[in-house]
Amino acid sequence: MIEMKNVMKKYANGVIAANGINVRINQGEFVYVVGPSGAGKSTFIKMMYREEKPTQGSIRINGINLEKLKDKKVPLLRRNMGVVFQDFKLLPTLTVFENVAFALEVIEENPKYIKKKVMETLELVGLKHKARMLPTELSGGEQQRISIARSIVNSPKLVIADEPTGNLDPETSWEIMNIFETINNRGTTIIMATHNREVVNTIKHRVIAIEGGRIVRDETRGEYGYEG
């Protein structure tokens, strides 16, 4: 479902963030992306949701050829994937329910469907009882669960997470990882950039290590492999 061929990315300031990446990720896989800061993890991930365009090479996601995809059609791509960030990116003036519903409202879904789908998703992440609260009244872990709910409410085949446990304490991180496991068990592909050594070494999945814009290691059931 994801295929990168000889992908290069050079930023305007001369930094080379991807230097010949070749990778294939199948539907339903759970992949950790690890590597030192500034090694190109973020670029690798951003190219998947077309936040960055490669300077060379080809990227195919769900059969969509990203380098041929017109800017106008990017929304189409994004409706088929969910993205989760370290800083949650929630709207503070909206309730938990509204934050999740937002993702469906702006793609003009039917209100009845939205209500049903949002409640189902909140139940999945264990926040149904807090649907009417504001994100600021909730803990960091709960806020991240809202953001996960928002990313999967549209039933995407792929969820991309950029350090989703980066701002959370160890105990909360496990809760969040459990949710990702559940989502993955339902057949959704998960690609997660992370610095969390313990998580990677405990919940074993495929590990792709990126250094200097290249994939230096790609193991099924791999180790984190870095100190700290």
Added chain:
Amino acid sequence: MKREVNTDMKARTVARHTKESFKSLLRNGWMTFASVSAVTITLILVGVFFVIMMNLNHVATSIEENVEIRVHIDVAATEEERNTLEDQIKAIPEVGSVVFSPKGEELDNLISSLGEDGDAFKLFEQDNPLNDVFVVKTKDPEDTLTVVDKIEKLEHAAKVRYGQGTVEKLFSAIDMSRNVGIVLIIGLLFTAMFLISNTIKITIVARRKEIEIMRLVGATNWFIRWPFFLEGMWLGILGSIIPIAAVSAVYYYAYQFLIAKLAGSYIQILDYTPFVFQVSGLLLVMGAVIGIWGSVMSIRKFLRV
């Protein structure tokens, strides 16, 4: 797996965009006020200018249409020669009408047009020094000069007189003030547009997180743009309300006043309707255009969608 992006807008979406745009108007408070005021001032000037220009043009046209050519007939001409001259003038294709005005009538007109001072000319009634005159009107006022040239070549036409200069002077005055007014208005239009674009920029910055999330979850670019377009448009339309009311009211009284003053004169100003509706429509459209233009500038610069 692929889902189509929905392009036709649902009523729900229209309602959502409208609500969002009004929320921004309220949230931006003083910037909204400043933008609307700038549009208001600009459009009041546009309205006043437009009303004056259109009326001056109308007046100039009606004056132009009343330009007559006065052909002074040679004193020595016999009645037969005078008739020949009349036939020759009538034969000129551009000529509309020819009226004979004997010198006695001419003197009476002169005396009465001078009022009390005219009495001095009564002495001439004994020995009238004036010429008999043919009053010629052209079919199209623009042909006046051509006709004058042709008549001047005819025999027994002693002098040919027409409203030399007056119409030309009026038209050049109108042209001048039109140019000055246009420069002034363009300057004001840009100021108003700049203020609106700044207001929209504030909205975009205030909502950048929302916009970021919309883009992430796959909202179309148009879905993201609409509320900003609408906000700009409302600013423009709100700014056109006072100018429309002011121009309509002022023209109403000016019209009543002038129509009484001009009664009996061939100078006419434009009727209240439909002129006021035309001006109001123009102001409304201009307001909306300034608003949308301002928001487009900001959307292009800051939204990048």
